Amino acid sequence: MDIEAHVSSMAHSGLDAAAAGHGDGFFITALTVLVLACFVGYYVVWSVTPALHTPLMAVTNAISSIIILGALMQIGSGSWLVILLAALSVFMCGINIFGGFLVTRRMLAMFQ
Structure with missing residues (x-):
């Protein structure tokens, strides 16, 4: 199947x-x-065609920033497990956002 x-x-x-x-x-x-x-x-x-991978990465970074906002909203929760998972989510999304922008900048520099 x-x-x-x-x-x-x-x-x-x-x-x-x-x-x-x-x-x-x-x-x-x-x-x-x-x-x-x-x-x-x-x-x-x-x-997605190979020519559109750079814009796709930029949109993925935007989606990660939406996820980080949701995680920040959950940090105010009273449960320690929710706070721990939200903090982990903020950390991992932060890595994804900044790393994604660095890679996108390098890819765009290849076309200049």
């Missing part, structure tokens, strides 16, 4: 379970959104 059929079948299973009312509704909905987002993201990135 190829990846396309496997992911599609997982998404349909999640939607069927949510429609039937089995299990926790929020978990099934969140899992379905995650699977569909992975599926769409994989095919969007895979179909």
